[in-house]
Amino acid sequence: MPAASIPVTDTIAAIATAPGVGGVGVLRVSGSGVARVIEGVVGKPLAPRAATLAAFRDAAGVAIDTGIVLYFRAPHSYTGEDVLELQGHGGTVVLHLLLARCLELGCRLAEPGEFTRRAYMNDKLDLAQAESVADLIAAGSAQAARAAMRSLSGAFSAAVNELRDELIRLRMLVEATLDFPEEEIDFLQRENAWQRLERVTAALARVQQRAAQGARLGQGMSVVLAGQPNVGKSSLLNALAGEEVAIVTAVPGTTRDRIEKALSIDGMPLNIIDTAGLRDTDDEVERIGIARTREAIARADVVLHLTDTQGPGAAGDAAAARDAAILASLPPQIPRLEVVNKIDISGAAPGAADGVIHLSAKTGAGLDLLRAELKRLAGYEGAGEDAILARTRHLAALAAAQAHLQAAAGHFEVKRLALELFAEELRLAQEALGAITGEFTADDLLGEIFTRFCIGK
Numbered sequence: 001m002p003a004a005s006i007p008v009t010d011t012i013a014a015i016a017t018a019p020g021v022g023g024v025g026v027l028r029v030s031g032s033g034v035a036r037v038i039e040g041v042v043g044k045p046l047a048p049r050a051a052t053l054a055a056f057r058d059a060a061g062v063a064i065d066t067g068i069v070l071y072f073r074a075p076h077s078y079t080g081e082d083v084l085e086l087q088g089h090g091g092t093v094v095l096h097l098l099l100a101r102c103l104e105l106g107c108r109l110a111e112p113g114e115f116t117r118r119a120y121m122n123d124k125l126d127l128a129q130a131e132s133v134a135d136l137i138a139a140g141s142a143q144a145a146r147a148a149m150r151s152l153s154g155a156f157s158a159a160v161n162e163l164r165d166e167l168i169r170l171r172m173l174v175e176a177t178l179d180f181p182e183e184e185i186d187f188l189q190r191e192n193a194w195q196r197l198e199r200v201t202a203a204l205a206r207v208q209q210r211a212a213q214g215a216r217l218g219q220g221m222s223v224v225l226a227g228q229p230n231v232g233k234s235s236l237l238n239a240l241a242g243e244e245v246a247i248v249t250a251v252p253g254t255t256r257d258r259i260e261k262a263l264s265i266d267g268m269p270l271n272i273i274d275t276a277g278l279r280d281t282d283d284e285v286e287r288i289g290i291a292r293t294r295e296a297i298a299r300a301d302v303v304l305h306l307t308d309t310q311g312p313g314a315a316g317d318a319a320a321a322r323d324a325a326i327l328a329s330l331p332p333q334i335p336r337l338e339v340v341n342k343i344d345i346s347g348a349a350p351g352a353a354d355g356v357i358h359l360s361a362k363t364g365a366g367l368d369l370l371r372a373e374l375k376r377l378a379g380y381e382g383a384g385e386d387a388i389l390a391r392t393r394h395l396a397a398l399a400a401a402q403a404h405l406q407a408a409a410g411h412f413e414v415k416r417l418a419l420e421l422f423a424e425e426l427r428l429a430q431e432a433l434g435a436i437t438g439e440f441t442a443d444d445l446l447g448e449i450f451t452r453f454c455i456g457k
Contacts, residue, residue, distance in 0.1 A: 011037070012118075013102040014110035015095050016456035022090030024067075027098050028456055030115055033106050034082035038071065040105045041086070041098070046071040056086060058101055065094050079115055080122025113453025117446065120438065127438030127449070128157045128394065134453050135218055135389045140269050144217040147389040151214070156388040159207045160436050163401075166200045167430045174423045201405045208398045211390035213378075216301065218389045220262060220269035221378045224296050226330070227306035228322055232341040235361035236306065237261060237274040240371075265371045268378060273300070302377050303336040304370075308345075335377060339370065397432045404429035 011031030017024070029037050038046055042054045043061075048071055055063040067088035077083040086098060103109065113134070120130045132151035139145035150156065173193060225233040238244055241261050259274040275293035297303055307323050330336055338356040343349070343365060350366030351358045357373060359366025390398075408425035411418035433439075438446075 011107045012110035012114055013037075013099060013107035014115070014456040015099055016085075017090060017095075019092065020090075021092065025088055025090035025095045026456075027086045027088070027095060027102070028110075028115065029084040029086075029102055029107060030077070030079045030081045030110075030118060031107070032082065034071070034084045037084055037102055037105050037107065038069075041101055042069055048073040049076070056088060056098055056101075058097070059104060064097050064101065065089055075122070075124075078124065079118040080124045081118060110455060111451070112455050113450030113457060116453060116457055117450040120446075126154075126157050127446075128160070128436050129154060130438075131391060131449060132156070132389060133457065135391075137454065137457070139218070139389075140220075141217065141264060143268070143387070144389065147214045147217050147387040150387075151389045156211070156390065156394075157437050159210070159388070160433050163200060163204055163207065164430055164433045164439075166196070166203070167426055167433070170196050170200065171423060171426045171430065174419065174426065177419065197405065197409060201402070201409070204398065204402055204405065208395075208402065210386055210388050211394055211398060213387035214389040215391070215395055216378050217269070217387055218391070220271045221301045221374070222271045222273065222299065223302050223304060223374065224273045224275060224293075224300040225304050225306060226275055226293065226297055227326065228319065231306040231308045232361045233274050233306050234259075236304075236339070236341065237272055239361045239364060239367055240270075240272055265375060268375055270374065297334070298331060300334055302374070303330055303334055304339050305330070305336050306339045306341055308340070308342040337370075337373060337377070394436050397435045401429040401432040404432060 011029065011033030013027065013029045016026040016028045040059075041056050042052075043057060044054070046052055046069060050071075052069045052071075054066070054069050056065045056067065058064050065088040067086060070085040070087070072078070072083040072085075074080060074082045088094060088098065099109075116125070116130050116133050119125045120127060125133075129152055132148050136145060136148035136152055139148050170193065173196075225236060227233055237259065241263050261272050261274075263270055263272060273296050275296055305323070305327060307319070327336075340348075340356060340358045341361055343358050344360040344363045348358055350360070350369060352366075352369040352373060357366060357370050359370055361367075404425045408422050408429065411422040411425060
């Protein structure tokens, strides 16, 4: 059954702990039939929010397991419904026997994310908080976990709701003037409508910055290694990864397709993408690899443009000209970092100045400088205190709200000619923000979000 059409009146059950053998296994039940499960499995009344030692019995009264029972009476539970947690031994067989007993008593196997979806439907969490549950579980670093916890505790939602409330107040002001067209501009000026719009636009930009930081923490910053053949891109990938991920030879064009490696720097997730060297070639396979390099560059968060330590002379001048052409071809909106490799050959010292890092991928000299610069570009150093874990859809909604506010500013400047359009853009900006917390959300989007959760959560 699609998640969007699942009824919320039935009773669901699922194993909430990970598959495999463990010291403790947890089975969770939620819905109106919890009392029936208590009677059929535990066989005695339970005090709400109190741990009770009990035997878990099958239909014949034979004990399946013994463990701790927790009963949460609606609405004081995670889902807002009656919830039962059976905490027994962590064996696969015993947990499935217990789950089968709950199904016998009228429960249905929960869909992925259905417990959290019910929490959302019962106003225990908004949509951004619900998504942060899965993000907290999947966090790959301490910083990402802290950012997800901030979102789960409502920091992201509070920032979005504050923006929304400011927009509502501004909309009320603007729409009230539409009934008095002869006074509308003077009235808006007296009420500082333009300054209010500027304030909410600036506040939105700050939330976008925090969300972008959090997105990089959760998804990893995409870093593309670009440059001419044989400048050491694959060697640098191997050095950063600490293992032989890519084949390294002295033959130009060895790397013909992109190679991706997920790694972390002091807990900061990175997706490093090694690419085919950029040059003119008659080799059809290499040309395809170069086209894919261009595609990867277009989607990158940062491009590392690698050069080597070519000395003066015709060869060095020709290489410099090719590097200049590569730089000119990079998308201007994507940050880039110049990396001069092979200082072990030139005898130069490692260093970082004016956006250029001098290093040796072969010896590792200067790699720490590169790692520090990547952390700076990702905003990682300050992310521990301020970032809010955001998803792609959140960033898109914030960008849409920003675009509508920019359009509203343009209509406001036209004064008397476009106040209706000004009011409409404010409404659309509010709607974009509301999509983040679930104020304006279609059922098909809810289904897409919650089916990505693990079963039992």
